[in-house]
Amino acid sequence: MFSSLNIRIGFFLAKRQIRRSNPWTTVLIIFVMFFTFLNLVVVSGILVGLLQGAINAVRTHYTSDVIVSSLNNKTYIENSPEIINIIKSLPQVEHMSARYMEGGTLEANYKTRTNDKEKPNIAAMSIYGINPVAENKVTGISKFMVEGEYLAPGDYDQILLGAYLDKKYMDFDYPGFTALENIKPGVKVRMVVNGVEREVTIKGILKAKVDQLSMGVFMIDSQLRSMIGRNDYNVDEISIKVKPGTDPADVRDILKRNGVDKVAKVQTYIDAQPKFIKDMIATFSLLGNMLSSIGLVVASITIFIVIFINAITRRKFIGILKGIGINEAAIEISYVLQSFFYALCGSIVRVIVLYGFLEPWMTAHPIGFSFSDGILGFGWGC
Known part of the structure; x- marks a missing residue:
């Protein structure tokens, strides 16, 4: 045939x-x-x-290419200053951002609440202490500002608020999740973190399709460090952006060979993906x-x-x-x-x-x- x-x-x-x-x-x-x-x-x-x-x-906007975080049995990265110096010395690294992170609460409209029986307008969230310039070089979060302005070095007692912590930006209703009402840039809110209470001003609101940004609060790292008593300069996370053409796994392996994995988790963005x-x-x-x-x-x-x-x-x-x-x-x-x-x-x-x-x-x-x-x-x- x-x-x-x-x-x-x-x-x-x-x-x-x-x-x-x-x-x-x-x-x-x-x-x-x-x-x-x-x-x-x-x-x-x-x-x-x-x-x-x-x-x-x-x-792109949170972990970057490589992320160094605290071990499961630790609350922060030990010997952080030494680790940061190692990271800065690597020729494969383009930028890095170290963050402090602590759970806390914000209370809005506390000055206008006249009845003690009235439920306070409180929201719980993660509070990040960042270097605004370094963070923006790594994650570019300034482009997500929907109201107000991005943080500048020296902006003490000022915060960036994730949009999902503002009631008017919430497009979902989740049991147990609360947001603040009647707030905008320029409004003062009461922050409580590590038992320390402080009045801060909302400088801007950011909205992104990354939960850590839209459900978090950002402030100057030195101020959060003093509030949580982290005088040893040990941070909670370090995001590393590698130079174009560099395999993130190579930087991860170099850090592990320098013993960083003994005091912290060293992961590429793929390693850091949760199981779900x-x-x-x-x-x-x-x-x-x-x-x-x-x-x-x-x-x-x-x-x-x-x-x-x-x-x-x-x-x-x-x-x-x-x-x-x-x-x-x-x-x-x-x-x-x-x-x-x-x-x-x-x-x-x-x-x-x-x-x-x-x-x-x-x-x-x-x-x-x-x-x-x-x-x-x-x-x-x-």
Whole structure:
């Protein structure tokens, strides 16, 4: 059946039929293939990219490439000044930001509350002490300001408030989670941290699709350090941004070889992902593969229908070929080769559009999902 003669004749017939067919019909078939194959990868790509966008946001605006944090049985990173000096000495490191972190509460409208039986407007949160300049170089959080201004060095008794701690920005109602009411930049609130009470002014409100930012409070590191009595300068977290082209795992391994892992957890942004995120990655990947498999079946059926209709409309031509002695196998091979041609052309157009336009465009203009900026993702990794 598949003799070399039949293959050569089939190739000749396929080439002749494609060249003599209506150009608009050929273009239409190729575009049907293009949209079929595009759907095959875009739907699963958006599913993968939905979670990939959230992971990228946490990496870019919180953990950065490598994060050093306290051990599970410690409340801070011991020997932090020495570790910071090691990090600063590494040529692979571009920027770093050390943070103090402590749980605390904010109370709003305490000056206007006249009845002691009235429930106070209090919200609990994590309070971060940062160097505003260093933090912005690592995570770029200043671009998330929706009200007010970003912190400047020397802004004592001033804070940045995460948007989800402001009632007007909350778009969800979670039992046990409270937010402050009637607040804005310039309003004073009462902060209590480590048993120390202080009146501070809201300088700005920031909103991002990273919970640590939208549900936290940021203030000058030196002030929080004095409030929590951390006179040894031991911090809670150090986020490290590596230079372009550097593998974060290399910096992690260098720090471990210097003994940092004995007093702190040293993780890349991938290592720091919680288990539920990794479970979601596996789930979304499985869903993407299932949808791709269904799409592949649909694409195969589409090609079959197109070629079947083409063969039906050319029955007279096929009868003439049989009448002059052309083997049935050669005719069948010609239609198989036509299928390959249309599928190949559709795939080429899909690759050009996908990687030349659609993926770069969606990376620059991600889909604004509620918890992430969705991009097109085709795999997990750096």
